Amino acid sequence: MQETLDAIIRSAENDCRVVSTRAELEAFKAGLMGPRGSFTQVRKQMGQIAKEERPAFGKKINETKNRLEELLAEIMGRIERTELSSRLGAAIDPTLPSPEHSPGSLHPLTQIRDELCAIFRQVGFVVAEGSEVETEFFCFDALNTPPDHPARDLQDTYYLQEKIHFSNIPQHDKERYVLRSHTSTVQIRTMLDQPPPLRIISPGRCFRRDTPDATHSANFHQIEGLYVDKNVTVKDLKATLDYCFQSLMGKEVRTRFRPHFFPYTEPSFEVDFHSGHLAKVGAEWTEIMGCGMVDPSVFEAVGYDPEVWTGYAFGLGIERIAMILYGVDDIRYLYQNDLRFLDQFA
Numbered sequence: 104m105q106e107t108l109d110a111i112i113r114s115a116e117n118d119c120r121v122v123s124t125r126a127e128l129e130a131f132k133a134g135l136m137g138p139r140g141s142f143t144q145v146r147k148q149m150g151q152i153a154k155e156e157r158p159a160f161g162k163k164i165n166e167t168k169n170r171l172e173e174l175l176a177e178i179m180g181r182i183e184r185t186e187l188s189s190r191l192g193a194a195i196d197p198t199l200p201s202p203e204h205s206p207g208s209l210h211p212l213t214q215i216r217d218e219l220c221a222i223f224r225q226v227g228f229v230v231a232e233g234s235e236v237e238t239e240f241f242c243f244d245a246l247n248t249p250p251d252h253p254a255r256d257l258q259d260t261y262y263l264q265e266k267i268h269f270s271n272i273p274q275h276d277k278e279r280y281v282l283r284s285h286t287s288t289v290q291i292r293t294m295l296d297q298p299p300p301l302r303i304i305s306p307g308r309c310f311r312r313d314t315p316d317a318t319h320s321a322n323f324h325q326i327e328g329l330y331v332d333k334n335v336t337v338k339d340l341k342a343t344l345d346y347c348f349q350s351l352m353g354k355e356v357r358t359r360f361r362p363h364f365f366p367y368t369e370p371s372f373e374v375d376f377h378s379g380h381l382a383k384v385g386a387e388w389t390e391i392m393g394c395g396m397v398d399p400s401v402f403e404a405v406g407y408d409p410e411v412w413t414g415y416a417f418g419l420g421i422e423r424i425a426m427i428l429y430g431v432d433d434i435r436y437l438y439q440n441d442l443r444f445l446d447q448f449a
Contacts, residue, residue, distance in 0.1 A: 104145065104152070104160060108167045111141050115174055122178050123185070125439075131178070135171055138314060142171060186443075208449035212324055212437060215425045216306050219326050222350045223304045226343065228328060231303040233289035235310070236263070240275035241288040245404040246367040260284050261310050282310035285418060287367065290329045294405040299412050300332035306421070317433045324421040331397070331407070331414035337370070340394060340415040348376050348391075352428070359388070368395025368416055389427070392419035 115135060122131050135142045145164075152160050209217070220230055242248075243255055253259060261282040269280065289305035306326040313319040330339070341360065348356045360372040372395055375388040394417035399409035422434050429448070431437065436444050 104148065105163050107145055108142075108163055111135070111145070112167060112170050114141075115171060119174050119178055123182065125182060128175070128178050128182060129435075132175055136168075142167065206449075208445070210437075210445065211425050211429060211448040212421055214448065215421050215428070216324065216326065218351065219347070219421070219424070220304060220306060222347055223328065225350075226346065228302045228304045228330075231289050231293050231305050232307060233283075233286070233292055233305065234269075234272050235283055235308055236269060236272055236280055237283040237288045238272065238274045238280055239278035241291045242281050242283055242285075244275070244278070245291045245401065246287055247398050247400045247404075248366045252366065254284065257312075259312055261312060283307075284311050285309055286325050286327045287416070287418065290327065290416065291401075291405060293329070294331070294402075294407060299407060299414075302330045302332075304328045315435065317435070320422070320434055320438070322438075323434075325418055326421055327416065327418035329397070329414060329416045331412055333412060335396075335413040335415055337396060337415070340396070340417070343415075344374060344392075344394065344417065351424070352376075352378050360394075363393060363395075365393055365395055367398050367401050369398045371395035374417075391423065391427075392417060394418070 118131065122128050132140075134140055137143065149157065149160065149164070224230075239255075242260075243252070248254060263280040263282070265279055267280060272280070286305040286307045286309060289307070290303065293301065293303055293305075304326055305328075307324065308322060309325050310322055313321050315321060328343075330343070337360075341358070345356075345358055348358060356376055356378045358374055358376045360374060363371045363373040365371040371393065373390055374392045374394055376391050377388050394415065397414040397416050402409040402412060402414075422437055425431060425437065426434065
């Protein structure tokens with residue numbers, strides 16, 4: 104195994120010399136550390152190693168990983184220097200003033216978030232925010248997510264070490280802390296803090312153990328909504344979402360509901376939308392979000408009487424909206440801080 108790892112390093116050190124673009128870097132990285140990468144395949148063999156040999160093998164694995172990450176960082180630095188020199192047409196002298204005089208601008212994700220917040224404020228919603236670190240109760244238990252649900256698995260959710268404690272993040276009991284996997288946690292804390300009726304939206308960053316690719320990221324942004332009052336119906340939910348998407352994308356947009364399952368809503372729906380713009384590129388209906396009527400068990404968890412109060416909840420990805428509106432075909436562009444990309448949204 105150690106010879107195999109040494110061979111991977113030698114091959115990477117040799118092949119990295121010809122990597123000159125970001126696309127080539129992504130392919131190079133995937134060949135090493137992607138799901139089918141050579142280094143990943145060796146790591147998967149840890150379970151086959153004799154128990155007494157695992158410490159030495161684990162040490163070698165870490166050394167190899169560190170060396171590969173050093174190579175990737177070196178390649179990225181080289182690419183960035185080349186891009187900057189090409190953009191300015193000359194070598195860079197860091198002692199000179201910047202030739203760029205254009206003012207900064209909001210990131211496209213921030214622009215979409217602010218626009219969505221403004222749209223929902225027009226119909227009475229207020230913005231509620233919360234911590235990115237949460238506890239199992241607020242992230243799962245209060246949202247009717249059973250203990251054996253796949254979302255609670257270590258392969259899906261980032262758990263913090265058990266010994267860690269945050270004095271400014273109240274726990275319901277002695278449950279563990281997690282990085283929130285959705286902003287529904289804000290809805291639970293708001294309902295525990297405020298009596299109904301209420302109408303909130305909760306934008307924010309979330310975390311899930313996804314393998315990054317063109318449409319997935321371990322770090323992403325959501326905006327979720329909650330409306331609680333007497334006699335709230337699915338018709339109210341549909342009307343709100345129609346208003347949202349027509350305000351965002353034009354009056355010709357139509358939405359449709361498909362039955363689905365979420366632990367914290369019943370009935371639950373996936374929402375598709377249709378617009379003339381998407382029809383031109385061959386996407387007649389596009390899945391955009393999840394929603395539903397709040398499950399009575401969620402109301403019981405926060406002390407609301409489900410015989411008196413009803414409500415709806417919905418959530419959508421801000422990156423998803425940005426990619427559709429701006430025609431972005433790879434979610435990773437939104438995180439690379441490449442000025443050539445960001446300048447298009449100034």
